[in-house]
Amino acid sequence: MTASNRKPHDPGRRRLLTGALAAAASVIAPGILLVAPRPAAGRAPGEPVTDRVRWGLLIDTTRCEAGCDHCITACRTEHDWDNAPHSRPDQQAQWIRKLDVHNPETGYTFSLPMMCQHCENPPCADVCPTGASFRRADGIVLVDKHICIGCRYCMIACPYKARSFVHETIGGQKPYSPRGKGTVESCTLCVHRVDAGRLPACVEACTEKAGGAMVFGDLNDPGSEISRTVSRIATTQVRADLGLDPGVLYHGF
């Protein structure tokens, strides 16, 4: 097939394939999918982002092993946020990290990745004086690096410590993931991949190399695997009491 006669992207066909894959996978793993499906659809260049889609992430902590950091490695490689040689460890960026949580009352222990929770009501965007922190219509929370003045109020306001400030001059940036000294950054949910109809790097790595604990998809699409799974199993949001309605959901605690 040549470029000229290549068919345009077909969301319907993709959804059908996704559904079939999900059905097959659920036979293998009745709890949560072993193989995460592809997102519902990409976005053609120039096509506006709409709120018909709400991108979300489901993380099954029963499949997330303590000590496993494939998601972190994949994110670091994808966005190259680990290249500040002069910064102290506590000044380094950390777009995604693993938390080990222990309940002292019951002894129950679990592990989970923590990153930007892509809230429906993001406090980072509320407090940003210039509007550099913003929520895209499809639920992805981003920083516009062109108008971020580096006041860091968003970092103060984020309950998840999901944001990092770049403390020194950095080089070797990825074209799809601009970074800069004196600005704030965080997980973009691999927006460049999602717009192209691909999975975020962490989800891909978790699926291919680890326990398949992450499912990515459109929470607004009742047919999507993430929607069907969250309708079937108990899920929770971290600090749900704050009412921020994160797009990242967890299962297993």
Add this chain to the structure above:
Amino acid sequence: MSKRINLDHLGVQGPRFYVTLGWVGLLLLIGAACALVMEHEGHVVTGMNNQVIWGTPHVFAVFLIVAASGALNVASISSVFGKQMYKPLAPLSTVVSAALLVGGLAVLVLDLGRPDRLTVAMTHYNFKSIFAWNIYLYTGFLLIILAYLWMMMERRMQPHAHGAGVVALLWRLALTTGTGSIFGFVIARQAYDAAVMAPMFIVFSFAYGLAAFNLVVMGIYTWTDRDLGRFVTYRMRSMLRLFVGASAYFTALYHLTNLYATEHHAWERFVLMDGGPYTTLFWVGQVAIGYLAPLILLFHPGTRDSYAVIAASSLLVIAGGMSQMYVTIVGGQAFPLVLFPGMEVSSGFYDGVVAAYAPSAWEVGLGLLGVGVAIVIILLSAKTLRVVPDNLADRFLDPDYDKTQAELAEERELAQMG
């Protein structure tokens, strides 16, 4: 004897003035060098990190901005509440207020990750952000108090000074509400997220600003050997102890309400008992030095009448205020975020542990730049504008002065006769 006080220049001539200006200029140069290093190298040269995000520059900046509002107390009391005895000091009060505000804003802006994008902050607004509101509140306040100063000093405009004073008073209450709300609106952190932050910061501003103003007045009058009467000084003392007492009350209210809510117990335990330097700064700095010592000194019959004690108390209030800002700003961030209430959390990125922070010399230098800017503005304004009353003698200010003197003379006569 005519009951008249004239507004005058600073009244310090020649080398005495310029040597002082030179010393403050040196402070400015050092501060500017620190700001340049931070801008060039990035915040990597500071003690700030991705856990303690705001550090020493913010302690200085927020203190100066809050104090700026309070420094206007005297002008407000004069213009808005019609207390004539404060009228001679009203222009100087306005100058100190503007100077502290500009000093604080200089630090805040130079600490930005991208200070070169100040124009972006002026052209892109998110009005849901209290920071965006503060940009208007701060610049608006500066314009209003400059207009207010002009109306007080320009004879033709003096009838409008009362109106300008009312606007300035309302505006500064909004300004300090906005500054307190920077913290009060933050739901994420145990130390913040409290509506009481806004009125608490208003009361703090009254105390810090008045303390700074007292020091400026006493400094200028001592330096220029002018007559500073008891009538005005004792009133400043009365106001200071009222505001310090009110600050102590709001601090107690903040902590007691937190202690009532179980979810805040861990934070309260941290700041009141086992927070290391933050606990020490709270009890020794904020409470003992900032509240107890000034209150004892300003109330005790053996000390309260001494000018030196009133000046020392003002210094103590400022030291206590800086401690309070450090505990609120740095301590509030050093305490770990609560991601899973009731659970123990650990990670490779400092979760579940108290974050470390040690200010670097660059940060302290930048903070002192703000203090230097404020002092230079006060010095140059007092040198070039007639904002310093030529004297504040009791005989000009005390409406009962003649009566009191007559009574004293009578007592002396009776004593001699006896």
